[in-house]
Amino acid sequence: MVAKTQEPFFQGSTGKNSRGVLRIVILCLIAGAAIASRLFSVIRFESIIHEFDPWFNFRATKYLVSHGFYDFWDWFDDRTWHPLGRVTGGTLYPGLMVTSGVIYHALRALTIPVDIRNICVLLAPAFSGLTAFATYLFTNEMSTSPSAGLLAAIFMGIAPGYISRSVAGSYDNEAIAIFLLVFTFYLWIKAIKLGSAFWGALCALFYGYMVSAWGGYVFITNLIPLHVFVLVCMGRFSPRVYVSYCTWYALGTLASMQIPFVGFLPIRSSEHMSALGVFGLLQLVGFVEFVRSGVPSKQFATLLKGFVLAVFAISFGGLVLLTVSGVIAPWTGRFYSLWDTGYAKIHIPIIASVSEHQPTAWPAYFFDLNLLIWLFPAGVYLCFLKLADEQVFVVVYAILASYFSGVMVRLMLTLTPIVCVAAALVLSNILDTYLTFKSPGESTQATATEGATNGATKKAAKQEELRSMRQPLIGIYAAFSKISVVTAMTTYLLIFVLHCTWVTSNAYSSPSVVLASRMPDGSQHIIDDYREAYQWLRQNTKEDAKIMSWWDYGYQIGGMADRPTLVDNNTWNNTHIATVGKAMSSREEVSYPIMRQHEVDYVLVVFGGLLGYSGDDINKFLWMVRIAEGIWPDEVKERNFFTERGEYRVDEGATQTMKDSLMYKMSYYNYNSLFPPGQAQDRVRNVKMPEVGPVLNTVEEAFTSENWIIRIYKVKDLDNVGRDHASAASFDRGNKKKKTTKKRGPKVLRVE
Amino acid sequence: MAPKKNAAAAAPVAPPTTQIPSTTTTIPSSTPVKIPSRPSSQNQSPQEVAIGIWQNYLDKTPQRTKLIDVFMSFLVVVGVLQFVYCILAGNYPFNAFLSGFSATVGQFVLTASLRIQTNEDNKAEFNSVSPERAFADYVFGSLILHFFCVNFIN
Numbered sequence: 001m002v003a004k005t006q007e008p009f010f011q012g013s014t015g016k017n018s019r020g021v022l023r024i025v026i027l028c029l030i031a032g033a034a035i036a037s038r039l040f041s042v043i044r045f046e047s048i049i050h051e052f053d054p055w056f057n058f059r060a061t062k063y064l065v066s067h068g069f070y071d072f073w074d075w076f077d078d079r080t081w082h083p084l085g086r087v088t089g090g091t092l093y094p095g096l097m098v099t100s101g102v103i104y105h106a107l108r109a110l111t112i113p114v115d116i117r118n119i120c121v122l123l124a125p126a127f128s129g130l131t132a133f134a135t136y137l138f139t140n141e142m143s144t145s146p147s148a149g150l151l152a153a154i155f156m157g158i159a160p161g162y163i164s165r166s167v168a169g170s171y172d173n174e175a176i177a178i179f180l181l182v183f184t185f186y187l188w189i190k191a192i193k194l195g196s197a198f199w200g201a202l203c204a205l206f207y208g209y210m211v212s213a214w215g216g217y218v219f220i221t222n223l224i225p226l227h228v229f230v231l232v233c234m235g236r237f238s239p240r241v242y243v244s245y246c247t248w249y250a251l252g253t254l255a256s257m258q259i260p261f262v263g264f265l266p267i268r269s270s271e272h273m274s275a276l277g278v279f280g281l282l283q284l285v286g287f288v289e290f291v292r293s294g295v296p297s298k299q300f301a302t303l304l305k306g307f308v309l310a311v312f313a314i315s316f317g318g319l320v321l322l323t324v325s326g327v328i329a330p331w332t333g334r335f336y337s338l339w340d341t342g343y344a345k346i347h348i349p350i351i352a353s354v355s356e357h358q359p360t361a362w363p364a365y366f367f368d369l370n371l372l373i374w375l376f377p378a379g380v381y382l383c384f385l386k387l388a389d390e391q392v393f394v395v396v397y398a399i400l401a402s403y404f405s406g407v408m409v410r411l412m413l414t415l416t417p418i419v420c421v422a423a424a425l426v427l428s429n430i431l432d433t434y435l436t437f438k439s440p441g442e443s444t445q446a447t448a449t450e451g452a453t454n455g456a457t458k459k460a461a462k463q464e465e466l467r468s469m470r471q472p473l474i475g476i477y478a479a480f481s482k483i484s485v486v487t488a489m490t491t492y493l494l495i496f497v498l499h500c501t502w503v504t505s506n507a508y509s510s511p512s513v514v515l516a517s518r519m520p521d522g523s524q525h526i527i528d529d530y531r532e533a534y535q536w537l538r539q540n541t542k543e544d545a546k547i548m549s550w551w552d553y554g555y556q557i558g559g560m561a562d563r564p565t566l567v568d569n570n571t572w573n574n575t576h577i578a579t580v581g582k583a584m585s586s587r588e589e590v591s592y593p594i595m596r597q598h599e600v601d602y603v604l605v606v607f608g609g610l611l612g613y614s615g616d617d618i619n620k621f622l623w624m625v626r627i628a629e630g631i632w633p634d635e636v637k638e639r640n641f642f643t644e645r646g647e648y649r650v651d652e653g654a655t656q657t658m659k660d661s662l663m664y665k666m667s668y669y670n671y672n673s674l675f676p677p678g679q680a681q682d683r684v685r686n687v688k689m690p691e692v693g694p695v696l697n698t699v700e701e702a703f704t705s706e707n708w709i710i711r712i713y714k715v716k717d718l719d720n721v722g723r724d725h726a727s728a729a730s731f732d733r734g735n736k737k738k739k740t741t742k743k744r745g746p747k748v749l750r751v752e
Numbered sequence: 753m754a755p756k757k758n759a760a761a762a763a764p765v766a767p768p769t770t771q772i773p774s775t776t777t778t779i780p781s782s783t784p785v786k787i788p789s790r791p792s793s794q795n796q797s798p799q800e801v802a803i804g805i806w807q808n809y810l811d812k813t814p815q816r817t818k819l820i821d822v823f824m825s826f827l828v829v830v831g832v833l834q835f836v837y838c839i840l841a842g843n844y845p846f847n848a849f850l851s852g853f854s855a856t857v858g859q860f861v862l863t864a865s866l867r868i869q870t871n872e873d874n875k876a877e878f879n880s881v882s883p884e885r886a887f888a889d890y891v892f893g894s895l896i897l898h899f900f901c902v903n904f905i906n
Contacts, residue, residue, distance in 0.1 A: 195878050197865045197889035201896055239874050243865040247893055250858035254900040257850070264846060286864070291805065293873070300801060 031129030034157030038125040040509035050511040054171035055559030079564040090260040095213030124166040124175035131179040132157040138186040145428040152424035160503040161368035161416035177214030195240025200247030208255025225278035353623040356410040372423040379422025533710035537561035549604040581628035592698040610708040612683035651687040665694035697729040831856035851905040866890040
């Protein structure tokens with residue numbers, strides 16, 4: 001490796017100050033680019049919250065802003081999980097809401113009253129600017145090259161892998177979590193380089209902030225101990241490692257335990273045991289190092305080493321024993337499924353049902369990271385060449401994050417920072433090598449050889465000793481090769497910018513609340529059924545009317561329609577979700593008592609058959625069946641929803657169970673009336689619907705949105721005269737046979 | 753005599769290969785102290801080794817570091833007492849136990865860090881941390897620690 005640390009530009013003629021100014025200007029421009037590239041959706045559509053999860057965060061933030069911090073901390077939300085409610089203060093990560101609450105009040109104090117919604121929408125872009133800056137700092141710790149940090153900052157600013165989770169309107173935990181992740185790592189590297197307790201404490205504070213913001217803090221909790229463990233195994237234990245890690249662990253663990261949702265987990269769960277184990281190991285190693293410094297005997301030193309290994313093995317065994325005996329909670333399903341990738345699909349269908357929890361395909365890497373992904377391995381290789389403590393961190397992070405991103409699409413997000421850093425290290429190395437105008441002269445080579453041959457002075461002796469380590473002087477001499485390589489790299493970088501902008505604009509900037517389509521003349525046509533239906537619910541139903549829907553829409557109903565729901569996206573009670581799944585997938589006679597028991601007033605289904613909107617409830621229906629089957633295996637059977645030949649059909653050939661299920665009936669109720677007779681067509685499944693549509697007895701249609709995407713049904717009250725709904729409905733339809741049969745049915749004894 | 757010679761020969765060679773400065777400074781100073789005790793028995797009994805370490809410690813440690821060590825051993829005693837009480841009486845207010853216990857552990861660790869940073873032998877490791885800076889860091893860390901503990905004990 002050629003050590004080219006001097007700045008290619010602005011050397012000599014202009015001073016350090018102008019370089020500093022340039023640096024600040026570049027960083028500001030990067031922050032501007034990071035923010036601007038996230039605003040596509042706000043400019044194209046409007047400033048609203050996207051997706052599903054952010055709606056809850058938004059609702060919680062509104063609660064925080066209007067009720068104050070203490071009420072928010074003890075908030076018992078009785079408008080979700082209807083009969084149960086949710087202790088919100090103890091089941092969320094409050095960092096995101098508190099951050100935007102603080103910003104809100106700070107802006108008020110500056111007499112800039114901004115609506116809380118706008119703060120929530122624009123929080124992610126603002127923090128992406130900070131992320132770029134944190135990446136700059138982090139990379140500067142890795143490399144002496146002046147350009148590496150700036151390159152990493154711009155990569156991080158516009159890489160689609162990060163943009164995908166942080167466009168304007170995506171008010172999710174990741175919005176601030178990635179900034180905190182990178183900044184915590186920066187502080188950690190700083191701490192371990194300097195061996196300073198101050199930086200360790202700062203790292204612990206930001207780690208605490210990270211814990212309050214995102215469940216992904218477990219990644220940090222395992223990565224930092226792994227880094228330290230690798231350092232110890234490499235024989236790189238030093239007092240600096242001890243100081244920084246122990247400060248971080250002691251303070252960081254206490255900080256993380258302040259969050260009610262985390263509570264005692266750092267002591268009790270397996271995910272945090274590596275940090276505790278490494279903490280214990282460092283105490284041992286530190287103690288042994290201390291004793292060894294006072295003991296001359298070599299045998300004794302080896303004895304101590306054996307002692308360390310023995311204690312480590314024993315405590316590891318104890319940890320395993322405690323986990324097996326149940327004192328320490330085993331891995332939660334969500335984390336366990338990262339190791340055993342088939343686990344979720346078999347045991348916890350609700351984890352497998354989320355599309356983000358699928359393995360990543362190869363094109364996704366290129367799509368999200370473009371040229372960075374093929375510079376990434378080279379960057380890791382460069383770190384191997386100069387293996388100081390911080391480079392070990394990059395290597396460990398890279399390996400761990402690449403594995404996790406391969407297992408789960410969603411974890412591409414934690415891979416992106418390290419890819420940006422590694423790619424920036426490579427690129428800066430290339431540019432530093434090829435961008436020097438001055439060719440490496442003969443004179444330096446001459447002095448080097450001269451010094452080596454003379455061998456009389458002490459310096460020469462040292463060089464003599466390191467002869468094997470000395471490298472021949474490598475350099476680029478020809479201007480042509482310099483220019484061509486630099487041109488190629490610049491072209492790649494420009495293409496990278498184009499790619500990022502294109503991906504952001506086309507793939508990641510659509511609010512899932514409004515669906516955009518194009519008219520034949522190219523003008524935009526907005527399909528706004530979601531908000532139409534939610535607004536209808538908000539205006540035309542009682543304040544406490546309970547809405548039953550599949551859990552995907554729970555947060556949106558709570559946020560936009562402001563009505564209590566049975567289940568929502570926080571899937572903490574699997575049985576309750578299975579109850580809804582059972583109600584949706586059973587016959588009406590079975591579902592109706594379930595809905596009565598849960599005081600359901602309205603049922604909401606999403607149906608995309610008319611428009612060709614594929615994310616509708618019929619396509620999600622099998623997951624409802626599966627989740628319900630997990631709890632009631634003899635009442636709901638997935639097999640019954642398939643035809644004899646194992647097909648999942650909704651047309652004429654659908655099974656009777658399918659046709660009888662509440663979901664099917666509600667989706668296709670009255671659908672035939674839209675078409676000429678016999679020509680009803682489902683545009684998602686691409687099948688012709690049967691001639692006669694389903695009949696609903698226990699619910700009645702209350703609202704159907706313009707494009708039939710959202711259909712809302714009102715649950716009927718009990719019959720006045722005590723008949724069951726089926727016979728009451730058939731009586732109303734006049735299905736009663738004209739000729740009454742005299743024959744009496746079998747009577748049963750009347751019991752008072 | 754042979755093993756001693758080996759050890760003595762190994763000592764000068766060791767510093768260039770292992771670049772830990774602490775060993776380079778301690779080994780020359782410790783060998784004269786240890787030489788009288790070693791020829792007495794070729795393989796020392798653990799007791800002798802322990803006494804040797806203790807003597808070595810008393811001789812070489814500055815007064816301030818000893819003070820730190822006394823504080824650390826006090827913390828260990830407090831921590832052990834708390835733990836024993838937790839075992840005896842049960843851990844019902846678990847947060848109270850945790851905050852008390854982790855206060856001692858955290859303070860021990862912070863004090864150990866201070867001890868390491870102010871140690872003369874480690875000067876090369878911490879070239880950016882002066883003893884005063886180390887003490888200020890120590891105060892900063894302890895303040896945070898105690899804030900969290902007081903907050904957590906309810």
